[in-house]
Amino acid sequence: MSPGSGLPRVVVVGAGFGGLAVARGLAKAPVDVLVLDRENYHAFLPLLYQVATSGLSAQDITYPVRSILSRIPNARFRMVEIAGGHLGERYVETKVGERIPYDVLVVAAGSTTEFFGNASVERYAFCMHHLQEALELRNHALAALERADASKGPERQALLGFVVVGGGPTGVELAGMLAEMRRHVVPRDFPDLADGMRVILLEGRDRLLAGLPPSLSQRALAQIRELGVEVRLNTFVDQVSPEGVQLQGAGWIQARTVVWATGVRGAPLGEELGLTTDRSGRIVVESTLEVERHPEVYVIGDLARVRGLEALPQVAPVAIQQGQRVAGNLERRIRGEPPLPFTYRDRGTMATIGRNRAVAHVFGREIAGRRAWWVWLLVHLIFLVGFRNRSVVFLNWTYHYLTYDLGLRAIVGPRRRQG
């Protein structure tokens, strides 16, 4: 019971797509919902790569959690970082030791970067999981161009090398944006550097975008090569250093900017709560999304591994549908009905590659090129939370489309080591 209202208290850890879907789904249920997140904003992470390449600002893809929840009368928010808890005594614990009790717990803490134990990657590569990381990457890349403009010879060459590791959607989208920057922004802002910038995309498998049908992988490969990205398939990273990437087998690529856009690991909360996790840190749950022997604890989104299903993609639609399922099952429980198993309704997958270039697999149809790009644009605008963000993003994109410019190139905010 929640102290204030006497209603059961549902604590949701994480204000991402999954956590917010739970809060929305429970808007009319006789429960109190408390959403916890270590940040005060919800981030639209599918567009993170645009922040990393100065197409959008951090504020364009974020929205205050409190503003979202203010429309849900039975939901409240607290900005705290959860670092453990006790399932038997039904509380979660913040990093500073405060205990927050629950009647029902929904763990929607998302994912983080998987380095596969490679310390050199963890130390020297840029990641693409959090907003802060995207800003670090953006500021680093812009500063590298500035320094390249004042350098010569091998120093300049190293500063102009940009390696993206991972040929999934994030890697492809990021490499595509860097290539657009190379074609349209660099010649204008840094005329001396026009020919020197290299964008290299490394993928371990034999094709890009392995989640899509092979024919679309082919189309994507052709489109991204047209943009001038050097794609290397069947290629694995051995070590990353401040100077570049050592490949497995042989091969060395000189580059001061290396982005690790591969490898997803469940947030550490699973282990901190003492729950059973798979080898990528995801918490194993029943088909109803409940934790075994703890039917009052649900796990959804990137952090959930549903027993008996193959591993689902760690994308927003899965998290949202799981959040809706949990809200539905909670309402069923209140009505005394048995829970329903989660089934994923895959509406499609898409990836943008650059201006007028994208691939999409939607409702069983494969489309590529300009048409796929417009579909991508529309879908992302529709799903972007909040009126203001939607119109600002639309304005930025219109501006970018008409002028070939990426306007947000001020080096503001987080900076990491000068590589």
Next chain:
Amino acid sequence: MSPGSGLPRVVVVGAGFGGLAVARGLAKAPVDVLVLDRENYHAFLPLLYQVATSGLSAQDITYPVRSILSRIPNARFRMVEIAGGHLGERYVETKVGERIPYDVLVVAAGSTTEFFGNASVERYAFCMHHLQEALELRNHALAALERADASKGPERQALLGFVVVGGGPTGVELAGMLAEMRRHVVPRDFPDLADGMRVILLEGRDRLLAGLPPSLSQRALAQIRELGVEVRLNTFVDQVSPEGVQLQGAGWIQARTVVWATGVRGAPLGEELGLTTDRSGRIVVESTLEVERHPEVYVIGDLARVRGLEALPQVAPVAIQQGQRVAGNLERRIRGEPPLPFTYRDRGTMATIGRNRAVAHVFGREIAGRRAWWVWLLVHLIFLVGFRNRSVVFLNWTYHYLTYDLGLRAIVGPRRRQG
């Protein structure tokens, strides 16, 4: 002579309003212009207080210097920090020891915060001179509200205290925005905190906005008090601590957020170049804006103190007009004509206080209230550099005006101590 073209090389230190006015003014002159700045962007600092209060994002008030200069064929840019030089040998020196030679030097390095030797202010108060500082203040203020929501008693009271020191335009605008936040955002996002937040504005003189006629100071005082700001005139700060402000004489104000919006000091470059400065660090120049005995060195903007004139306000119009004067005098010199003295054409002063509240003194007329606010809005939109920024800012303001919301409340980027 500049190595490449054989034309005289004009080095401009600082890409603020003054420095850019010089580059623009010399667009058709037979010279090479090299603009230097430690940041890669021009910041529209008159709107900095909006960034500090989540009305605008950092990117909304910045614009890449390279984009601005790309329209000026004889101007180039380098991102470097200048930390000295030698007037006799005609070079400036970067922080890392690189020497950049010039034929003509324009020092437009702006100003920084004057702490009047009070170490407690320097250590604990937030400043409003640089973009980074505005972001620190914003993130601190938003985090203070989050923490207040989870606190009780004196702890909550301290977190809800916001003190602004200085009743000039920056202090008034900042206090006004904080009061708007208290009225419109806090009740929605933090219903429990609705009555607790205090905004206190301290001013040492007997009126606000001393640069305006006394009748407008009265109007401003009435308007800002209507908004709920506690104004204390004839009040001086003795010490700032993490817990609040000790006033001179007597009095203590509990507040975890203290903003130092008073005191302007010339950037240290004047002293680093060994030039004569006044007691606020401004470089003393002749009426032609030349340095005595160094007619090839000009100083403009916040950093210039024109001999024989009373100290001019450190605002954008002065810097722009001085930049235009320097460009004109350089062209005159090339034509063999004597330089003209600088005269300031004061078109007016204004300050916004809040929604529909402002005061303006333009072309000798005094206006206040809604009309002054619209004038302020129009003037600032017109002068904001760049199409994208103008439309994004307009959109943000329209949204804010219609919804009473301040949309950019994601805590992203620079954070300082947890106060």
